[in-house]
Amino acid sequence: MxxxxxxxxxxxxxxxxxxxxxxxxxxxxxxxANPTPVAPDRTCSRWKWFEGCFGALDGTYIDIRVRAEERARYRTRWEGSAADGRVLRDAIRCPTGLKIPRGNYYLVDSGYSNGEGFLSPYRGVRYHLKE
Known part of the structure; x- marks a missing residue:
């Protein structure tokens, strides 16, 4: 050729x-499908603590729109490196970005901060026995 x-x-x-x-x-x-929160009428008692929870965020791909000339830099990752919180903040601030209905939330890891719609663990508490 x-x-x-x-x-x-x-x-x-x-x-x-x-x-x-x-x-x-x-x-x-x-x-x-869009996530559906845990319903308050769940019969299993372990779910009662998660009423209104959509799920957990960590390493989740977020659909974005980027100009054609910039697409290669963003393919399967944020350009360069960015903390979870920075990526989430950007997704929330975007006019067509992530919207969390009032009364619902996502569980997030310690890479995120607590805020409306996001529940992270208390800092300084050991949650894993191997730590």
Missing amino acids: TEETTKATQLVESKHFYRVLYTVLRLHPLLL
């Missing part, structure tokens, strides 16, 4: 890859 043929092939492959990726992203709302 010549260099021109290789570049043309890569261009076609890239074009088709992004078409498929775009289609999958458009199907995202249909393929992934």
